[in-house]
Structure formats: structure tokens, C-alpha cells
Amino acid sequence: MSQTAEVVIVGAGIVGSSIAYHLMAAGCRNVLLLERESATGKGSTGKSMGGVRAQFSTPVSIQMSLYSIPFYSSFEERLGYPCDYRPQGYLFCATSDRHLAYLRTNFEKQVQLGLKNVRLVEGDEIRAMFPLLRGDDIVGGSFCTTDGFVDPYSAMNGFLTWAADHGATLWKNAAVTGIVKDNRGIATVETTRGPVATRKVVNCCGAWAAEIAKMVGLDLPVTPLRRMLVPSEPFDQFPHTAPMIIDMSNGFHFRPESRGFLLAWNDPEETAGFKTEFDPAFVEKILTCAADRVPVFADLPVNPKRAWAGLYEMTPDHHPILGEAAGVPGFFLANGFSGHGVMHAPATGRILSDLILTGKTDLIDVSLLGLDRFASGRLIHETAVL
Numbered sequence: 021m022s023q024t025a026e027v028v029i030v031g032a033g034i035v036g037s038s039i040a041y042h043l044m045a046a047g048c049r050n051v052l053l054l055e056r057e058s059a060t061g062k063g064s065t066g067k068s069m070g071g072v073r074a075q076f077s078t079p080v081s082i083q084m085s086l087y088s089i090p091f092y093s094s095f096e097e098r099l100g101y102p103c104d105y106r107p108q109g110y111l112f113c114a115t116s117d118r119h120l121a122y123l124r125t126n127f128e129k130q131v132q133l134g135l136k137n138v139r140l141v142e143g144d145e146i147r148a149m150f151p152l153l154r155g156d157d158i159v160g161g162s163f164c165t166t167d168g169f170v171d172p173y174s175a176m177n178g179f180l181t182w183a184a185d186h187g188a189t190l191w192k193n194a195a196v197t198g199i200v201k202d203n204r205g206i207a208t209v210e211t212t213r214g215p216v217a218t219r220k221v222v223n224c225c226g227a228w229a230a231e232i233a234k235m236v237g238l239d240l241p242v243t244p245l246r247r248m249l250v251p252s253e254p255f256d257q258f259p260h261t262a263p264m265i266i267d268m269s270n271g272f273h274f275r276p277e278s279r280g281f282l283l284a285w286n287d288p289e290e291t292a293g294f295k296t297e298f299d300p301a302f303v304e305k306i307l308t309c310a311a312d313r314v315p316v317f318a319d320l321p322v323n324p325k326r327a328w329a330g331l332y333e334m335t336p337d338h339h340p341i342l343g344e345a346a347g348v349p350g351f352f353l354a355n356g357f358s359g360h361g362v363m364h365a366p367a368t369g370r371i372l373s374d375l376i377l378t379g380k381t382d383l384i385d386v387s388l389l390g391l392d393r394f395a396s397g398r399l400i401h402e403t404a405v406l
């Protein structure tokens with residue numbers, strides 16, 4: 021077997037790319053990324069809304085954002101490539117006292133962990149900031165100015181290009197078809213471009229991660245869930261400086277994109293599965309939510325042909341599964357981001373690079389995110405999922 025690698029990363033989306041960058045930056049010399057498609061970014065990364073936020077409900081999610089968002093804000097200085105970080109904020113709009121209490125509890129955790137730019141806002145302040153929102157039922161909210169958006173494709177590309185500039189190798193059209201173990205753990209990765217000898221493999225296959233885990237006998241609780249986004253045509257009747265605005269009454273949210281707006285909503289009728297076709301019936305559903313919260317959106321021009329669908333990679337507790345799998349030495353997991361893989365990619369890269377190269381990390385308590393938490397019932401539920 022002629023091809024060998026110190027670390028093989030399976031899947032060259034934003035997560036695999038960030039891990040490659042962090043490994044190379046930490047001094048690893050022989051990293052091989054395997055991507056089954058002829059181009060990178062064709063998984064969930066290229067379909068993402070690009071939202072980045074630290075307004076989460078669990079300490080570990082908040083800590084991952086506290087590394088990732090400053091990383092994105094200094095991305096170009098560090099890597100020399102842009103990621104188009106726009107700190108326009110996330111504004112959660114509460115429409116009940118229960119929502120408000122939830123936001124207050126989260127706010128206290130976020131501040132305690134060191135988030136500086138988050139604050140609770142009164143209903144009147146939201147109405148004054150955005151008079152075009154229907155605000156009669158908004159009782160308050162929370163706003164963080166360093167939350168915002170990135171361009172996921174540019175960020176992925178920046179990580180990948182930097183890693184390649186520093187000696188990492190990317191194989192496209194290289195689907196992983198099998199993983200062979202020996203008595204020391206991982207031995208060979210079989211691909212459509214031939215076998216690769218390695219002792220360390222990282223599963224970065226997004227919504228398809230369970231297939232790769234099965235190759236080493238692991239049952240990975242990561243399920244695909246369709247997620248649809250609707251962009252509008254150019255529209256100037258709402259400010260383009262707006263943050264991501266979340267209507268907590270139904271989860272509808274939107275942000276400025278190009279000369280229009282990008283609309284998102286988690287349809288409660290959606291069911292799990294590898295469905296990536298956009299359903300035209302979704303347009304009417306989401307425009308109903310949009311016009312309800314932003315009356316001028318009743319005139320929002322939308323071309324359904326420009327809308328798209330992709331896959332969230334869901335875990336039962338909406339936290340990722342990170343680290344080396346117990347019982348399979350050399351097999352690392354970076355999966356199940358439950359819709360937060362872009363915003364948490366920088367932290368994931370650092371954590372996996374630490375674990376692969378040194379066996380530990382000080383960024384988070386990674387034992388909280390191990391695969392074994394499902395069998396032992398130690399789930400930690402993230403509820404701030406959009």
C-alpha cells in the first residue's frame with residue numbers, strides 16, 4: 021500500500037476543513053482529507069444559512085461559540101482568506117413570560133461564562149429598533165451584537181486552502197467504502213481511489229456520519245432532517261442592517277442577505293430522512309409566518325426556484341458527538357451538530373486537533389459530548405435550536 025497518512029479526515033465540509041486547518045497549524049504534517057464529491061461544500065455546508073451565535077442554553081454550546089465567534093472575527097488575519105463575518109447580531113423576540121424567563125436564565129449563563137456583548141432588551145426597545153416588526157405581543161428579548169453571519173462556503177474554503185498551502189492533501193472523488201481494523205485499532209481506510217494506511221481517522225461526514233461509523237461497528241445516533249430556506253428577491257422596505265430576528269412564538273427567523281432577505285422556519289411537520297428536494301408548498305407556509313411578524317413582508321417578492329433544501333444532522337440532545345470512540349482506538353467523531361456545525365466548526369477543529377495530537381483539550385469538558393452519553397443516559401439537552 022503506497023498511500024499513508026498520519027490522520028485521515030473523511031468528509032471535506034466545514035468541519036473536516038477546520039480540523040485539517042487546526043491539525044496543520046498545530047504541527048501535524050501528513051493529513052489527508054477524503055471527499056466523495058467532485059467538489060467540496062456539496063453537503064450541508066453549502067446549504068447553510070451561515071448564522072453564528074453565542075446565545076445558547078448550555079455551558080458547553082456557549083463555550084464552543086466563545087472560541088468560534090472571535091475566531092471568525094479574526095479569520096482573515098489568521099488565515100489570509102475571508103469568511104465574510106458580519107456581526108449584525110441575533111435578536112430573540114419573546115412573546116410570553118415563559119420565553120422571557122428562558123432568555124433571562126440563558127443570559128445569566130452566557131454572561132457568567134464570559135460573553136460580553138449580550139443584553140436583555142425591553143419590548144419597547146425592540147419596537148423602537150424595528151418599528152416594522154409587529155410588536156404588539158413582544159414582551160422583551162435578548163440581543164447579542166457579536167452574533168451574526170458568515171459565508172460558510174468561504175470559511176470552509178479558507179480552512180481548506182490554508183491547510184493545503186501548509187501541506188495537507190485533499191482527494192476529491194474519493195468515497196470511503198470501508199474501514200479495516202487490526203489488533204491495535206484503525207489500520208486502513210478503503211476508498212474509491214484506493215486504500216490508505218493510517219492509525220487515525222476522523223468521521224466528518226455530516227448527515228451521512230452514521231454510515232461511516234457503521235463501518236467500524238458503531239451505532240451513531242445522527243439522523244438527517246430536511247431544512248428549507250427561502251431567499252427573497254431584492255427588497256428595500258426593511259433595513260439591511262438588521263440582525264437575525266427570531267420570532268419565538270413560532271421559531272420563524274430571517275436575516276438580510278444580499279439585496280433581500282433569507283427566511284427560515286422549522287416546519288413541525290418535517291420528518292427525518294435523506295430528503296433534499298425543496299417542497300414548493302413550503303413557500304406559502306413560511307410567507308404566512310413572515311407576513312405575520314413583518315407586515316411589509318406581505319409584499320416580499322420570492323422566486324421559489326431560488327429556494328433550496330439541505331440536511332441538519334440531528335442528535336437526540338442537539339449537541340455534537342466529539343472525541344475518540346470507546347472501543348475503537350484511532351476512530352474520532354465530529355458529528356451531529358444539529359444545525360450548528362458552521363458556527364461551531366472553529367471550536368470543533370481546535371478540540372479534535374487537541375484530542376488527536378495530545379489526547380486532551382482544555383477548551384471544553386469533552387467528556388460531556390462523548391458517544392457513550394447515549395448508552396449511559398447522560399444527555400445534556402440544548403433547547404436553543406432554531
Ligand SMILES: Cc1cc2nc3c(=O)[nH]c(=O)nc-3n(C[C@H](O)[C@H](O)[C@H](O)COP(=O)(O)OP(=O)(O)OC[C@H]3O[C@@H](n4cnc5c(N)ncnc54)[C@H](O)[C@@H]3O)c2cc1C
Pocket residue numbers: 030031032033034035036054055056057060061062063064065066067068069070071072194195196197224225226227228232247248249329330331332333354357358359360361362363364
Ligand atoms: C438549510 C440549512 C441551514 C443551516 N443553517 C445553519 C446556520 O445558520 N448556522 C450553523 O452553524 N449551521 C447551520 N446549518 C448546519 C450546518 O450547515 C452543518 O451543521 C454543517 O455544515 C456540518 O458540516 P460538516 O462538515 O459536518 O458536514 P457537510 O458539510 O455535510 O460535509 C460532510 C461531507 O462528507 C462527505 N461524505 C459523506 N459520506 C462520505 C464518504 N463515504 N466518503 C467521503 N466523503 C463523504 C459529503 O460529501 C460532505 O461533503 C444549516 C444547515 C442547513 C441544511
